[in-house]
Amino acid sequence: xxxxxxxxxxxxxxxxxxxxxxxxxxxxxxxxxxxxxxxxxxxxxxxxxxxxxxxxxxxxxxxxxxxxxxxxxxxxxxxxxxxxxxxxxxxxxxxxxxxxxxxxxx
Amino acid sequence: xxxxxxxxxxxxxxxxxxxxxxxxxxxxxxxxxxxxxxxxxxxxxxxxxxxxxxxxxxxxxxxxxxxxxxxxxxxxxxxxxxxxxxxxxxxxxxxxxxxxxxxxxxxxxxxxxxxxxxx
Numbered sequence: 167x168x169x170x171x172x173x174x175x176x177x178x179x180x181x182x183x184x185x186x187x188x189x190x191x192x193x194x195x196x197x198x199x200x201x202x203x204x205x206x207x208x209x210x211x212x213x214x215x216x217x218x219x220x221x222x223x224x225x226x227x228x229x230x231x232x233x234x235x236x237x238x239x240x241x242x243x244x245x246x247x248x249x250x251x252x253x254x255x256x257x258x259x260x261x262x263x264x265x266x267x268x269x270x271x272x
Numbered sequence: 273x274x275x276x277x278x279x280x281x282x283x284x285x286x287x288x289x290x291x292x293x294x295x296x297x298x299x300x301x302x303x304x305x306x307x308x309x310x311x312x313x314x315x316x317x318x319x320x321x322x323x324x325x326x327x328x329x330x331x332x333x334x335x336x337x338x339x340x341x342x343x344x345x346x347x348x349x350x351x352x353x354x355x356x357x358x359x360x361x362x363x364x365x366x367x368x369x370x371x372x373x374x375x376x377x378x379x380x381x382x383x384x385x386x387x388x389x390x391x
Contacts, residue, residue, distance in 0.1 A: 167336070200377045209368055209381035210319070221379065253319055257376035260334060263319035 168192050168256050172264035178272040185241045187267045189254035194234050198258040201230055201239045204266075205250045213252075214239065244269070274299040276369050276382035284363075284389050290356040294369030294382060301350045302327040309372035310343060310354045313384070314365035324372045325352055332375070359389045 169192035179185050189199065197217040202210035212221045214230035217237060227242045241248055249271055254264040280292035294308070301308060309324035323333040325343045333341050337356070345352040356363060366386050370378040 198376060202378075209370075209384055210378070211381070212377060212379045215373075215377045215379075255319075255377070260332075261321040261376075263321070265318050 168195060168259055168262055170254055170256055170262055170264035172252075172254055172267050174267060175265065176268040176270060178270045179244050180272045181244055181246055183244045183272075185244055185248075185269060187239045187252055187254075187269075189232075189237045189239070189264050191235045191237075191256055191258075195256045195258035197233045198256060199230070199232070199237050200255045200257060201228075202253045202255065203248075203250045204253065210253060241269075274371070274380060276371065276380060278367060278369050278382045278385040280367075280385055280387065282386060282388060284359055284387060285391050286360055286389055287358055290359050290363060290367075290387055290389070291353065292367050292369075292385060292387065293351050293353045296350045296352075301345065301352065302347050305373075307332075307372035307375050308345070308352045309370050309378060311368045311370060311378065311381075312363075312365040313368065314362075320365075322354065322356075322367075324375065361389050363387070364389045 171190045199217045201214040204210040213224050218230045229240050231238050251266045251268045253266050275297045277295050284290045307324045310322040323343045325331050340357045342355040366384040368384045369382045371380040373379045
């Protein structure tokens with residue numbers, strides 16, 4: 167199995183801050199990576215696919231980058247509705263998710 | 273607008289078989305563009321892909337669960353189903369069904385259903 171490691175596991179930030187979350191794959195996954203946002207009591211929501219493509223309807227303050235084994239999700243300016251947990255997911259060989267990064271209010 | 277809704281018993285006894293069904297509304301499960309998947313989320317293991325099915329019946333399973341999992345589809349009812357046998361407390365989780373786009377990404381999810389394994 168391909169292991170996905172996210173860091174940090176949690177981050178405290180304020181509205182307007184720039185937030186960066188990283189995801190590392192245990193082997194090369196090319197650009198087969200997605201990012202999801204999950205709010206308490208809700209299902210995950212697809213934000214980014216193919217490492218850097220923005221899913222329809224997702225605000226442009228979200229962006230993704232990377233290829234191979236190292237990937238980044240950036241929120242350019244944190245909005246109140248962005249406080250949530252974010253997961254990466256590799257789609258190269260079967261499917262596995264990262265452990266999640268909780269973005270909390272500072 | 274396409275929607276997915278999980279249904280099933282909230283409580284299953286250890287060693288029995290867990291069964292959950294996903295009903296797709298607002299669109300056809302027989303779309304050639306999409307697959308249909310199951311993912312679970314537990315406190316201990318985060319998000320875990322269980323398996324995926326195409327409307328034709330082709331299936332793809334997580335190797336770690338494959339020996340216990342069966343996913344089936346009923347196109348006449350626009351539903352697909354998950355069966356997980358020989359369950360233990362470790363199978364307690366929220367079970368989500370989702371649309372599996374390009375067999376890569378989950379672009380539409382159901383609300384999830386909590387299944388607890390307990391005697």
